[in-house]
Amino acid sequence: MELRDMLAKSNPVERLIDHLAATLEGALALRRRVGDIAVVEQVTQGQFWTAVSLAALCHDAGKIPDGFQAMLRGTTQSWGERHEVVSLGFLPCLIEDERLLTWVATGVATHHRSLEGGRGPVIKLYGGAPDAEWRDRLRPLPDSVAVELIGWLARTAKRAGLPAASLSPEELDVVGEARRMFDLLLDRWELPAHPDEGLAAVLLQGAVTLADHVSSAHGTLHTRQPIGIRFRALLEKAFTEKGQSLRPHQAEAAETGGHLLLRAPTGSGKTEAGLLWAATQAAEITRRTGGVPRVFFTLPYLASINAMAARLGGLLEDDTLVGVMHSRAASYHLARAICPEDGEDEHAEAAKKAVSRAAATRLFRETVRVGTPYQILRGVLAGPAHSGTLIDAANSVFVLDELHAYDPRRLGYILASARLWERLGGRLTVLSATLPGVLARLFRDLLDQDVRLIEASAVGAPLRHRLGLRERHLTDPESVEEIRSRLAAGDSVLVVANNVADAQRLFAELEPEADAAFLLHSRFRRMDRSALEQAIAERFGVGRDRLPGLVVATQVVEVSLDVDFDCLLTSAAPLEALLQRFGRVNRIAARPPADVIVHAAAFAPRRKGGEEFADGVYPRTPVETGWHILTRHDGCAVDEADARLWLDEVYDTVWGQEWHDEVLRHQTEFTEAFLGFAHPFVSRDELAERFDELFDGTEAVLDRDRDAYEADLATGHKAAGRLLAERYLIPMPHWAAPLTTWEKRLGVRIIDAEYDERLGLGEVHGRVAQVYQAGEVL
Known part of the structure; x- marks a missing residue:
C-alpha cells in the first residue's frame, strides 16, 4: 500500500x-x-x-x-x-x-x-x-x-x-x-x-x-463579527425607523473602552447599550490581536436565551450568525423550524436540520453566542471534551445580563471565571436593572483593568409601579379573592409564587375566573413549555393589544419573557428577584403607576432542624430584611433609583457581610479546584460530576410517554430521532435523580408521576427513598 x-x-x-x-x-x-x-x-x-x-x-x-x-x-x-x-x-x-x-x-x-x-x-x-x-x-x-x-x-x-x-x-x-x-x-x-x-x-x-x-465534521468557522465596527450604524438606523434615537447611557456605553458595569431600569434599552459596548470592544480586540472576537451574551434562564437569540437574529438580519448555547439548543432550532400543523415527515426533516445547526454551534461556528454563563464555564473542566471551549473564549467579549447576586456559590464561580476571561484577553460587562453596589465592588476588586460604571439617569423617568404589601400569604383565601377581583375588572394579571406547589394550587383555583389562563414553571415537558411560552408571549407581549387574562408563574418569569401586565401579585423574595418581577408590569411606562403587590412568605426549614427558607426556596434573612425595607414604602410609587438604594441597604448588614465572605470563599474554591492547571493533562472527570450537580440537573421521561419516546428514537436519522424524542423530557434538579429509574436500553431516566399539560409535573409514584417536594424545586 x-x-x-x-x-x-x-x-x-x-x-x-x-x-x-x-x-x-x-x-x-x-x-x-x-x-x-x-x-x-x-x-x-x-x-x-x-x-x-x-x-x-x-x-x-x-x-x-x-x-x-x-x-x-x-x-x-x-x-x-x-x-x-x-x-x-x-x-x-x-x-x-x-x-x-x-x-x-x-x-x-x-x-x-x-x-x-x-x-x-x-x-x-x-x-x-x-x-x-x-x-x-x-x-x-x-x-x-x-x-x-x-x-x-x-x-x-x-x-x-x-x-x-x-x-x-x-x-x-x-x-x-x-x-x-x-x-x-x-x-x-x-x-x-x-x-x-x-x-x-x-x-x-x-x-x-x-x-x-x-x-x-467538514465544517467552517465564521470569520465575521456582525456586532463590530458597523453595528452602531445598523442599530441607529433601526431606531430611526421607529422614531427613536440613542439614549445617553447607550451612547456612553458605545464610547467606553474596557470593562463596564451598567445599571439601567427595565425598558430603558440596556440590552442595546450592552451590544453597543460589545461592538466597541470587538473592534478594539481585533485591532490588538488580529482576530475576530466572539460575543457571548449570557442570561440565566432558558426562555430568555431563546428569546434573545431570536431578537438578535432579527436585528442582525441573519439568524445563522447567532448560536444558541445551552443543553437544549437543538430543541430551540426545532421549535423555530416547524409549525403545529406539520406532519411527522416534516417534523423528522426539521429535526435533521435542527441537529445540524446545534452541532455547528458545538463546533463554535458562530461568532455571536447566546446562552447561560455555565456553558462557557464548562471550559474549565479542560481535557479533550472541554478545552475547546476555553480556546474559543480567548480574546472574546462577554455580556452578562441580569447576573443575580443572591446565589453566592454560583456568583463566586462566575467571578473566578471572569478573572480567567480577562487573563485570556477578554472584556466583560454586567447589565442589570438592580445592580447592587456590593456586586459592582466585587467586580472592580477582582479584575486587573479599570471597570467603568454607567448608570442610566432616572431623572424625569415616569414611575411605573405602586407598591402594596399584604401580611397574608399569596395562597391565603383573601389573597386569592383579591386576584379574582383583578381578573373580574378585566386586568391582565401576573401572579408569581416562589415554588411549583403554590403556583399549581393557585392556578387550579383561579383558572375558571380568567378569560385566558396559563401556568408557567420549570417542570413541564419541553414541548409543553415551548407552547406555553409562545402562547403567553402572543397574548401579553410588549407592544401588543392589551387583553385580560392570567399567568401564574414561578421564578422563571423574572427575566424570561418580554411581557407586560397590568398588575402583579407575588410572594416575598429577595429584593433583586422582586424588582425583576416588578419589571414584567407596565414595562414601558405607557400607563400610570401599576400595582405590584407583595405577600408575606411562609418560613420553614426544608428538613427537620435545618435553616428556615421562604416558601422552601430562599434563605430567610435577605427575604425578611427586604420585607422590612418595603414596609417603609407601602402604598407609594416606586422610584427605581431608590430601589437600588434598598438593595444596598440589604447588603449593608451582618448577613450582607456573611454573603460577601461566602462569595469570595466560593471564588477561591473554584479558582483552586478548576483554574490552576498545575497538572493540565490529568483527567477532571470527578470535577465534571460536581459541576453537573451544581448547574445541569437531570431530565426524565414520564412512564406513560415511554412508548412515544421510543417511537421517536426510531424515526429516521439517529440524532434527529433523539431530538424528536426530547420533546417528552421534563427537567428536574440533580438531587431528584433517585426519584427516577434509569432505562439503559433507551438511555433516559423514567419517572412514574402524575402529569397534566396545563399543570406540569405532579405527584411522583413508586417506592423511592426520597419524596418529591414541589416547594423545593424552582
Missing part, C-alpha cells in the same frame, strides 16, 4: 492526507479567528499557534499501522492501541527546535485522552512498558509509507509557512521515536506547571482538538 491508500476515517471514507490537510486548515482558520493570546505567547515565546498548526498537521499520522487500517476497512473489529502515541514518532524528524517539538508533541498526544486518570489514560496504557512491548503492540506498519508521509508532512508544513526540517530519511523508526517522545512528555508534565504554562497547555490541547473536530 502507498500513502494515498491510507485512510483516516471509514464512515464516511476519508483519506489520511486529506484529513491531515483539512485539520491543518482548521487550525490556521482558528488562529485567524482567535488571534494572538498574550499570556500564552509569552509562555511559548511566540510559538503557540505554530505548535497548534504543526500538531494539527501531524495529529493522526499514527493511523498508518496495519492494525488501524484493518480496523477502518472492517477486516478486524478493533486495533486496541492509541494512534496518537504512534503519531509522536514522526515529530523529531520534522521539528528541529526542541522547545517547539515539546509543545507540538503535547498537542498530538493529548487530543483524544488525558495522560493520567479518566477513561483509558495514556500513561496507564504505555507508561513503563519496555521497548519490545511497544514494538509488539504498535507494529507492523508500512515503513515505506512512513518515509513517504514524513516527506508529505514537511512539504505541507512549508507551504503553510510553518518551520519544517528538510530531511528525506531512507528509513524511519517510528515506534522507537514515539517511545522517546512519550518519555520526554511524561518527564515534562510530571511536576506541577506554572499557572501560565498550564493554561497554555490546556489551550493548545483545545485548539488541536477543535481543529480536528471541525475538520472531521
